[in-house]
Amino acid sequence: MKKMLKPGLSVYLTIALAFSGCSLIDDDNDVTITTERKMLLSQLREWTVDGIVYQEKEEYKYDANGNRIKKETTHIDDGIVSSVTTEEFNANGDPLEYVFINDGEVKEKNKYRYDQHGREVTVYQNDKLIRESRYEYNGNTVNFSTTQYTDKGTKKTDGTEVYTDSDLKYMVSSKSEVVEADGQKSIEEIKCSYKYDGNGNIIETTTESTSDGIPTWFIQTSIDGNQSITLQISYYHGEENMNLYNETVYTDSNREYISYHKYNATGVSWGTNITEEYYEYNDEVNLIESTFYYNNILTSKNTNFVYKNNIVTYTNENYDDNGNTTTRYYYTLTYEE
Numbered sequence: 001m002k003k004m005l006k007p008g009l010s011v012y013l014t015i016a017l018a019f020s021g022c023s024l025i026d027d028d029n030d031v032t033i034t035t036e037r038k039m040l041l042s043q044l045r046e047w048t049v050d051g052i053v054y055q056e057k058e059e060y061k062y063d064a065n066g067n068r069i070k071k072e073t074t075h076i077d078d079g080i081v082s083s084v085t086t087e088e089f090n091a092n093g094d095p096l097e098y099v100f101i102n103d104g105e106v107k108e109k110n111k112y113r114y115d116q117h118g119r120e121v122t123v124y125q126n127d128k129l130i131r132e133s134r135y136e137y138n139g140n141t142v143n144f145s146t147t148q149y150t151d152k153g154t155k156k157t158d159g160t161e162v163y164t165d166s167d168l169k170y171m172v173s174s175k176s177e178v179v180e181a182d183g184q185k186s187i188e189e190i191k192c193s194y195k196y197d198g199n200g201n202i203i204e205t206t207t208e209s210t211s212d213g214i215p216t217w218f219i220q221t222s223i224d225g226n227q228s229i230t231l232q233i234s235y236y237h238g239e240e241n242m243n244l245y246n247e248t249v250y251t252d253s254n255r256e257y258i259s260y261h262k263y264n265a266t267g268v269s270w271g272t273n274i275t276e277e278y279y280e281y282n283d284e285v286n287l288i289e290s291t292f293y294y295n296n297i298l299t300s301k302n303t304n305f306v307y308k309n310n311i312v313t314y315t316n317e318n319y320d321d322n323g324n325t326t327t328r329y330y331y332t333l334t335y336e337e
Contacts (some may be wrong), residue, residue, distance in 0.1 A: 022179045038310065038335040039066060052078045067091045092118050117168065120146075139166050144176075153181030157262055159188070170194060170202075182316045186211050195222075214238040226250040257285060308336040 029178055043058040047304040061070035073085040073210050088097040096112040111124040115135060123131040133146040140163040148155040159176025163169065174190040195204035204222040208215070217234040230246040243262040258327040261277040273295065280289040304315040316329040 027092075040335055041067075042334045044249070044332040044334075045329050046332075047327060054078075056259065061175075063091060067093070095117065137168075140164065141170070142168065150181060155179065155181050165193075182235060187213075188216075224257075226253045226255060228255065234269075240268075251281070251285075257281060298323060310337050 005328075007176065020287045026314060039043050039062055040060055043246055045056045049055050055075070057076070057298070059072045059074075060068055063217075067089075069089050070092070071087045071089075073087075074081060075083045083100065083102040086097070086099045090096055094114060095110075096110050098108070099106065100108040109126055112120060113122045115121050117135070117137065118317050119133065119135055120131075121133055122129060128151060131146065131148045133144060136143040140242065142160055142161045142163070144157075144161065145155045148157075156179045157176050159174060161174045162172045164172055171190070171192050173192065174188075176188050178186050180186075180190055188209070188210045192205060193206045194202050198201050204226070207217075207219040209217045211292045215235045215238055217232060218285065219230065219232045221230040222227070226249060228246075228248045228250075230244075230303070232240040232244040232246075234244075243266045245262075246258075247262045248255075248258055249260040251259050258277070258279050259281075260279070263275045265274075274293075276293040277310075278291045279287060282288050286305065286307055287302075288305050291298070292300045298319055300316060300318040302314050302316050304313070306313045312331075312333040312335075316331060317325050318327045320326050
């Protein structure tokens, strides 16, 4: 599937969902470009500031099954390469290696390894082991132990996860003891529950997390036809600290083309922040315009989409609070022939 433009999902929600352990509805909020299902080979973004042309180019490689296994991002300032970031992935999309080179010097190099079930085993940062894990599998139960090495000392987590079946697809519960680098201990627990439709498809997932019996966060994701809704509540010392509401409406029940996305985040100390995104398509279901708002103020828009052979071009404009253009970017996406 050809995708582009990761429109802003909250980092808080992303992190919470990633660590929830529950299987959640596939709602990655990428924007589909055409119905032709060709692989994206490269993406070029170009802009000009004070007469200097800047470019950011992403190039992709795939395995024989069409899984993206490599991404290389090159930043070019006035014709000179300033930095190169290389990322490699396995067939599941998990990162294998990350290398960041700036001004010809390697600034960061990370390596990730996994076991036969796709679980992370080791993480190396600049050739230094920073995290390692081991797992014991017994039917629908997984016992695990993770050790994380930091400048402040070693943090260790030992626990057990229980799933609905031996496929380890839907987690029911997780309980672990966390020993911080300073010796403090806590018991972390996660409980998951699911609702299904008449065909056995999951239509609602609920996740609850506690630390020493005190709520830390609550997530509930539901699907109703072409609509996906996620509610997340996070707590600080048991008191509600942040409330996140994420709603996505698709053009059809396959949840393939997003037509509307709303993200509402309310925090105790910083009030309410609402982002809204609207997408329009032509008769061939090619994206022709996308518009983004923050607290009812227009922030950016993608327009001037042109589809020609295996190349798609479009313009991105960002605006200030008065509706004036602050930056303008030109994108060129190249797909396989």
